[in-house]
Amino acid sequence: MKSTTEYLWFSTKDRRELINITDEVGKIVTKSSVKEGFCLVSAMHITAGIWVNDEEDGLKADLMELLDQLAPFGKDYRHHRTGEDNGDAHLKRTLMHHQAVLPITKGKLDLGPWEQVFYAEFDGQRKKRVVIKVIGE
Amino acid sequence: MKSTTEYLWFSTKDRRELINITDEVGKIVTKSSVKEGFCLVSAMHITAGIWVNDEEDGLKADLMELLDQLAPFGKDYRHHRTGEDNGDAHLKRTLMHHQAVLPITKGKLDLGPWEQVFYAEFDGQRKKRVVIKVIGE
């Protein structure tokens, strides 16, 4: 069994962003030389998630609107008694989920025709990390 | 390490359906001859998800009602400016999540007593695909 572990760092300009990382993940898979296996993509900070969906601006805005409707920014969360102001971001990560496992087939990410992989930042403007781990043969 | 990759195709009669695929996934696991490993089940189209829960009609209707309440069909999503009418389906996939990793133990899916695996179609009536990938030994 082979394995490769890499970390992507992000420091977004805006508080909330969706960043397409499909190509970067694909390059790590190529470098790993794994032909058949799994590639885990997981946000290591607990106010960020991973989204596998469409590269379409309208949809990305719809998604962020929905999450903000369900877990509004600026609400008086109990979590804020610790001095934080990012309770919404923890909840948004939960609703979206924070990771995806991508199949690798014949040496490539085996994604559907429209599947793109996004890093979803809900409390950015500081350095945060995603782990990419490939296992297989 | 062994691996097996298969694709299930769906073309549902209704726009929204929950289809129990537990037996089909189980047969792929048996065919793979993997005794200890993981089986990834992932919806490759971005308006469908995977659900691991109960085969009970009332609950299935409750789930679909909840998702439609959170991401209503027919709403004027920004995504629809592209000509699409399925913004709700992208969001429903996100809330449900689009994949599950099933453990394989002693050659069989190691599911809980009531766990069943469903393909969740939110924008059907056309051909769509799920990838089933088994790795292990």
Added chain:
Amino acid sequence: MKSTTEYLWFSTKDRRELINITDEVGKIVTKSSVKEGFCLVSAMHITAGIWVNDEEDGLKADLMELLDQLAPFGKDYRHHRTGEDNGDAHLKRTLMHHQAVLPITKGKLDLGPWEQVFYAEFDGQRKKRVVIKVIGE
């Protein structure tokens, strides 16, 4: 390839609880002697989930409040026609997701600085199980 499978049992005092299982999962990883691989943590009963987030009481209360707002306990779900009263718990598991795949790097759980792993019970006070499966080398 090595593999290890263990089951954790829970019988919570309260109906709804979040139980930090990070240390228990870490011990299973150590025992497995896997240096590079994946650790699947999956709730086997369909009214429980797995949450990877912050060990902070306020946030944990915020999370439970959000889930109860989206899928209220005590609502007249169709699922209750079967005699059950836990429709909300099935839906809460769905919104949270029922599993996580944790990377193992250099023999340890490769978690972010604040990531903790929780068993999320939504219908407790009876024996329920989580599967922990490690694969790797």
